[in-house]
Amino acid sequence: MRSGARLARAVPVIAAGAVAMLLWLGSCPGMNAQRAEAQTSGGDDLRPVYANAQDVAEGKRLAETTCAKCHGVSGISTVAGVPHLAGQRAAYLYRELRAYQSGARGNDIMNGTVTFLSTDALTNVAAYYASLDPAQPAPGNEAPAGPDPVLAGKTAAAGCAGCHGEAGISKTPGIPNLIGQDPKYLVGTMTAYKTGQRKNDIMKTMLAALGDSDLSHMALYYGLQKPARAQTPSAGDQAAGQAAAAACAGCHGGQGVSGNPATPSLAGQDAQYIVAALKGYKDGSRGDATMKGLAATLNDTVIKDLAAFYSAQTPQAPNVRKPLSTAEWVQRCDRCHGTNGNSTDPRLPALAGQRVEYLEKVLHAYKNGTRRSSEMAAMSDGLTDTDVSDLAAYYAHQKPRAVVYVTVPPR
């Protein structure tokens, strides 16, 4: 491979497209020597990159007899859950086939299919599939723009401002602030209203028509607002309240800022609401075993003092980050998987144009650890179910590009 001229003459170019693979091969001094070396050394993963035309033809025969019934003629699958293989990167296919063979990647169908295939057969079939033109995504099917969850939360919460105040800062005595709370607490307590586990007719009605994603979007929206004290009055003795609050600090924090997502913060909360909550725990109208025991010992004066103390404290933003949008995730994924999921590294899979339900399935498998990969475990960890479906839809609709797949001259 010393000159471009020789490359053009001696090496059949099987699939057209970008030139990444070509350039990559262009840096290799001697193909056959490299393949021999690849076969005997740790560079084994790259074997199918050094396939010649005869190897590819043998791969084709195996594909037609053994793989086509699931992966489709020409490696384009029409079966849910079965990935397209056409145009997939050669070294990646080969490595996955070996992973199925060793059991490192578990799948009953594929484990059984490859058990008795030789290393050469796996090399050849990987080279064959890599050489094919990839499936094209259905035309006119643009990837859906994933909704911005914070904006969705703001929209869903539009009807709450009348009571809870703009951005969740209450101006009405008896109505709680919603800012400064961990979203997990807000979701939990809203769910409790919906199921009737926490009894309040107004809130039950307000939330009745909202689904789980509305609740989490609203909780996220409130979690990201700048906290401020409720703009409501309080009566009571703050200093006495502070002394009484020593018994509460272990859970609610010394200054009423809780570090535990299951425990609400009290700092800056409306005083009248705090009073009502504590009386509710005391008389059992608000059910919570922990708080019932604690509130039982408090008389009306202490309750008022506690409310005065907590309502005067400064609320803090809970530990929430704005989640990444699909576009922001894609930037991260593309660092390894190539622009729009068109990998230029033969060891990394292309994602562009892959079947959507297959992409969803494997992303969940990385997340729950049933498919093992240190890179993908780290990357998929932070993905919500919505992120998974948005990313799968995004990549399934990208235009896949074949790498120029070249074979080496016959040995």
Ligand code: HEC
């Ligand atoms: C009976 C159906 C069936 C047959 C036959 C079959 N496959 Fe598969 N193949 C599957 C399914 C289902 C998956 C997805 C498995 C998973 O999620 O791990 C898969 C996955 C794969 C993958 C992983 C692709 C990726 O993107 O990670 C490769 C490579 C593969 N098959 C190659 C082959 C080859 C080569 C043959 C023939 C020797 C073959 N398969 C025969 C059903 C089949």
Ligand code: HEC
């Ligand atoms: C008509 C007035 C009203 C409206 C509108 C309203 N709420 Fe409420 N909300 C209340 C009252 C009153 C309480 C206190 C109920 C109790 O004591 O359990 C409350 C309590 C809550 C709590 C519990 C706070 C805590 O610290 O435990 C959450 C969360 C909440 N509301 C969310 C919402 C959301 C989200 C909306 C809009 C979808 C909404 N509310 C609309 C009156 C209202």
Ligand code: HEC
């Ligand atoms: C062992 C931990 C623990 C201790 C100690 C504790 N709390 Fe709580 N508190 C909780 C939990 C958990 C909740 C949420 C219960 C629920 O879902 O209704 C809560 C809820 C509350 C609420 C309702 C807040 C809201 O937004 O609706 C108030 C008010 C409150 N506690 C005050 C106190 C006071 C005052 C003390 C001290 C006398 C105290 N708590 C001690 C765990 C604790």
Ligand code: HEC
């Ligand atoms: C640090 C590099 C890296 C990053 C960043 C990365 N991946 Fe991967 N990805 C890999 C590797 C390596 C594999 C092959 C792992 C294996 O063998 O199972 C892979 C495999 C996959 C597969 C399986 C493909 C198939 O055909 O089965 C999917 C789907 C995937 N990645 C999606 C993503 C998404 C979505 C992101 C962004 C959220 C992402 N990846 C970010 C390195 C990366």
